[in-house]
Amino acid sequence: MTQHDRRIDKTQKALKSALIKLMEEKDLPHITVTEIVKKADVNRGTFYKHYEVKEELLEATIQDVIKSLIQAYRHPYLNKERFTIKDLSASKIKLFEHVAANADFYRVIMLHPSVLPGFQNRLCEVLKKLSIQDLKFIPNTGTIDVDLQASYQSHALFGMIFEWVKGGFKYTPEHMAQQLLEILSNQPFSSGYHTMPNK
């Protein structure tokens, strides 16, 4: 049972943060390990104690963000026996706070997508899986293709995030969540989930 040593977290966090900032300027092949450790203010030898190559650091960085994303999305589920329609509405709220907390990373993804090819789709896939889990709690007449609906919702969420990041984070996470709720309730043919939960 290996125990937590906060020094490990600190250096890894510094290295990841440094890599993200460098990726806002250039793509991975042009980034050297020396540059990373310099920006992270860490000895070069320390880098090699944690990672063999910079690609490994990048993958760890991505895993961190995805893990954080899932955790933020699922936050309303925590310690809940039953999942109400109100939880569903709130389930996206923490999502925007997650994006804000990882602003540097999302700036790279949205503004320089070529630096991390295919990651935008990877992000949508994660969102889709999360959406599918949500949809299990929704009464379904049976005529709706869950994959289609989940893809619809996940890409819609992505679109909001995309616009938010591209616009330079002009709004607060709370405001973004509020906007989402209003959009959901104003959809054409909407049955008004959050206003008529007992239909």
Add this chain to the structure above:
Amino acid sequence: MTQHDRRIDKTQKALKSALIKLMEEKDLPHITVTEIVKKADVNRGTFYKHYEVKEELLEATIQDVIKSLIQAYRHPYLNKERFTIKDLSASKIKLFEHVAANADFYRVIMLHPSVLPGFQNRLCEVLKKLSIQDLKFIPNTGTIDVDLQASYQSHALFGMIFEWVKGGFKYTPEHMAQQLLEILSNQPFSSGYHTMPNK
């Protein structure tokens, strides 16, 4: 010749930053060492390797800020044989960047002065000494009391900083510097230093 180990800088910086943030909430006697190390994300034992008591940490924090202030103010002097009137005008520019870089600290000073009694005056004294050094380069007819003039200028600078901090740093450091230059050139009976440097 003592060698620099960046770990020392990191932990001390973390401890100082944590203390300042805590001082925005309460005054020193109510702050515990345990709180400081928790916010700094540092082991408690590590604290005692650097400081005996929290007051020592506070004094080190203050010394850091004052040292940074002096260095920022004197920045235009660097590598200069002769000191022109233009350097004088610019000598306050780095000052605002210093304040912005130490925003948390100045928030405490300006918004909760009772937490650090007497420090506002201490700050003005430092500014006055710096002003006096500036004034040595100004042609003086001999009728002006240098202490009076320096006190005038240092408190004026303090006033601008005070207003800036209290207003929540609504302007950029560059804008503040620009404002100062305009104020200087619009003073009643001003001889217009920076517009007529060859008088």
Add this chain to the structure above:
DNA sequence: ACTGAAATGTTGATAAATCAACAATTATAA
């Protein structure tokens, strides 16, 4: 005044990060 909880200082063993130096490889430019 009493009691449980929190904070304080200190300890020793362990793990991590540091620095400097090194040879080898890879870029960069003349």
Add this chain to the structure above:
DNA sequence: TTATAATTGTTGATTTATCAACATTTCAGT
């Protein structure tokens, strides 16, 4: 191409930070 510089992995000795545990002391509430 060749020379020069920069980057790369790796090393070992040293310093620092970590953790957990401990006995005291201080604090807060009854």
